[in-house]
Amino acid sequence: MFLINCPYCGERDQQEFKAGGEAHIERPKQPTELSDDEWAEYLFMRKNIKGVQFERWNHAHGCRKWFNMARDTSNDEIKAIYKMGEKPPTQ
């Protein structure tokens, strides 16, 4: 059970949060211009890596805000938490 540092509320128990899958997948601005393959890439393809993964989290039972997390999936270490719209940390 993680202890997650919501950028708006502070440290809270994982049970207050909802995981929202991979982060930094932007919805295409002009979907109609995309081929089936390109659209499928956006719609279905998600990474599942061992190591640092960037993912979306929502403080569902709290402030209801979405934010991003960099998490090492091999040991569940939360490397960074940052707001929507902010760039992922490079390290």
Added chain:
Amino acid sequence: MSQNLRVKSSEFIDETNRISFKFDGKTYYGFKGDTLASALIANNVHLVGRSFKYHRPRGIMTSGSEEPNAIVQVNPNSNITEPNARATEIEIYEGLEASSQNCWPSVNFDIGGINNFLAPLFPAGFYYKTFMWPKSFWEKYEFFIRHSAGLGKSPNTRDPDIYDHRNIHCDVLVVGAGISGILAAKNAAKNNFKTLLLDEKNELGGSTIFDGNEDNKINHNSAAEWLKKEINELKNIKNLEIKTRTSVAAYHQYNYLLARENLTDHLVKKDKKNKIRQRLLKIRAKKVILATGALERPLVFNNNDRPGIMLSSAIKKYSNFYGVACGTKNIFFTNNDSAYESALSLHNKGIKVEAIIDIRENSDAKIIKKINDAGIKIYWAHTIVDTRGYKRLSGVSIMKLSNDGTSVTGSKISISCNCLGIAGGWTPAVHLYTQSGSKLTFDEERKIFIPIADTKEQISVGSCGGDFELDEIIKNLNYKLKNFLNINKTDFEGITLENDHETSKRNIWLLPSDQTIGKTKPFVDYQNDATAKDIKLALREGFRSIEHVKRYTTTGMGTDQGKLGNMHALGIIADTAGVKMGELGTTTFRPPYTPLTFGTIVGRNVGEFFDTFRRTPMNDWHIKNKAKFENVGQWKRSWYYPKEGETMHQAVQRESKAARKSAGILDASTLGKIDIQGSDASEFLNRVYTNAWSKLAIGKCRYGLMLNEDGMVYDDGVTTRLGENHYIMTTTTGGAANVLGKLEDYLQTEWPELDVYLTSVTDHFATASLCGPNSKKILNKIIPDLDLSDDNFPHMSFKEVLIDKIKCRIMRISFTGELSYEINAPASYGEAIWQKCIEAGKEFNITPYGTETMHLLRAEKGFIIVGQDTDGTMTPIDLQMDWIVSKKKYDFIGKRSLYRSDTMREDRKQLVGLLTEDPNIVLEEGAQIVSELNQKPVEMLGHVTSSYFSPNLNKSIALAVVKDGKNMMGRKLFVPMENKNISVTVANTVFYDEKNERLNA
């Protein structure tokens, strides 16, 4: 019966408090402070169970939670009996009843015992192999397996006890109250850390307080006496909470631990009453100190499982702590010095020790001299090759070990005994450490897995960290604590320590016998009856991974998770396969460390607290009017309102007819309601719904369909424009929370530039839906001032009005196809408004109807219910709702997916109507649909999604999804059921009032 094996009074046992208890129907006596195991041993009872597979007689083996054999049924004759309790953990109390498990008809005469002689039939992988054999064989085995497998019997009524949960936040959590844990907790608390100390036993002090070895000295005093003083000081320390009888079950990431606190199991029945039995502690600790100690290893040799064969350390605890001798003629069998301490403890109490058999060549520890002085014979470099005695050990045969330890030589010596203490060394209890996600390393020299490294949040101290000798433990503890807590000094720094040191080592995972291995039974996992032979067979059959061998042989898969035998299993695999143990890795230890009751896990969330109920403001009226309720998500919704003697079918048919003939009223308060405001509200709706919203006039309503980005229907509902920048959206009852979540997600992450604010107002409004040709007249009686003409208040429009000074929103919208008005009142006035409608409707025979009638009426009109007629694979096109998908809009959620090659396929499953050839047959929802009856295998074209008998059409109607359904109008298909094939015809989805004339009736 006399307790003839009490050997001395013990400070931990209250001999003035005699307690009677029953085991296997027989009455025995023990004392306050005894466990069931110590009290049975005091009564010379060792045989307490039968083994799982071979039904071999088994005795008490340990004194703690690692016990593999003494698994008992508590209160066996009660219907709230509890299985799988460990006799070594049950504290006896007046009136306790327990019985052996896994034996029939009794522990002394067990029919399954014949399995012992059929052993060649039960090799490794027995269960897997029987599954593979011809089917006809399986039927024979099944009967047999079902009767012999399984441990204990489950209770058959509701658990009457109270369980509880508690959240705890602390700075430092110390797990285990042995010498390391006590010193760690004391120093943490003294340095202002809010500290919690837990131990699974009822006494603090671990093994040190009954150590009995006078050579272990702290400050020139015995270590036990010194520690007792330390324990006494604990109660004066602030910031320190101590919980005994509390075992940590799980250690999750971020120092989140679950522990079970046992509060009343040791009390007599009348003191248990109305008290919390067990409490689950949910602990979030800033720092965790693991001081979980070590478990003694058995030795693996031929017939090492007879009752009377016990761990050497357990014999010491029974003698020193409980004052009980485990046998009158004792032998110890060891590969290290610790057995000598146990032997000496017994000898000093006048209990006979026949011999010590040591696989080592020699040892120069000080204690050896004392054993020699006591006249106890030591057999160096010998091993036990066999044991005797069926229900109780009666003797052992020993032989000299060869130099390489793989065989035996010389002549066989036979020694009689009734108790054998085995000492195979120590395994650090790293279970919790690994559960936390931390990694182990293997110390090849000492043959132990130890924690790789301490962190800022967690350390392992004492023997769980690999320190076994007193001076080493204290020295490292001092160093580690100072670093971990960032303090300059501990209060035990500088104490003087004296203790014996072990110098000589020899480890043999599988001890040889004079017989071939095929004829021996060297048990590795006692609880699952897995032998070294099974492990070797698994390797011969090609298994290599430890995880595979574990599952194939079931080694380590019992309720004790192989706490005793796992290391031997690894060692035997490594030796046989010729690899290093460190390279083999270890199996994963999973929570719980010791089993938890279901009661502890669910805590207070039972009965009416199992889940939250949501009730509408009109709930009391529904109850008064005898409504039957159904659960829709967490909501309790009126299902139907049966009159005296009516069946559900009769009630629904009556309600449905009344709603179309005159007037009906439905409580629609549960529909999700989202208030949408902001200058971009219209644009936002354009993006989330498939149809266009910009041109919707203020005061008008529109039905919308919401898709997922994959093009599949997600939710639907009517949205009303209340003002220029203000809308109220309704969602399905079950989808409300998810829809709000999804909309917020898009607003926050994809379209942060939009000026839109969403607020859930589901609970703010109560909704009474008036329906039927007389609804206009009823509404007119309630609000005479409002012009209800079609010109002023047309279908799909909205008015805000005052009813008895209460501001209400009325939408003229319809889910039944009838003229309908939805009156939304502030929730607290919901029942009053409802009551007013009922009063006004009396002269029109207004009929309250529930969800069942609502479903029937909408099905007559072919209106879908998202989640019933759709299942996440239906596009609007599949639903034949092309009309609602805007072609002009550039984009909306899911639009692009409607043009994928797969979603554009013509032969997708599509929503159609079905009419049965016999109009009286009502199809079953979920029934499959086929076109050919004789085809094998028959192709399933789809299934029935909604089905009713329509009283207004006087025939059965159904909605279904059928492959290529659009092109099947009028086709005859079949619904094959168990006893008959039902003929059906594909029809239009709208069965009633296709021209929507009744909306303006």
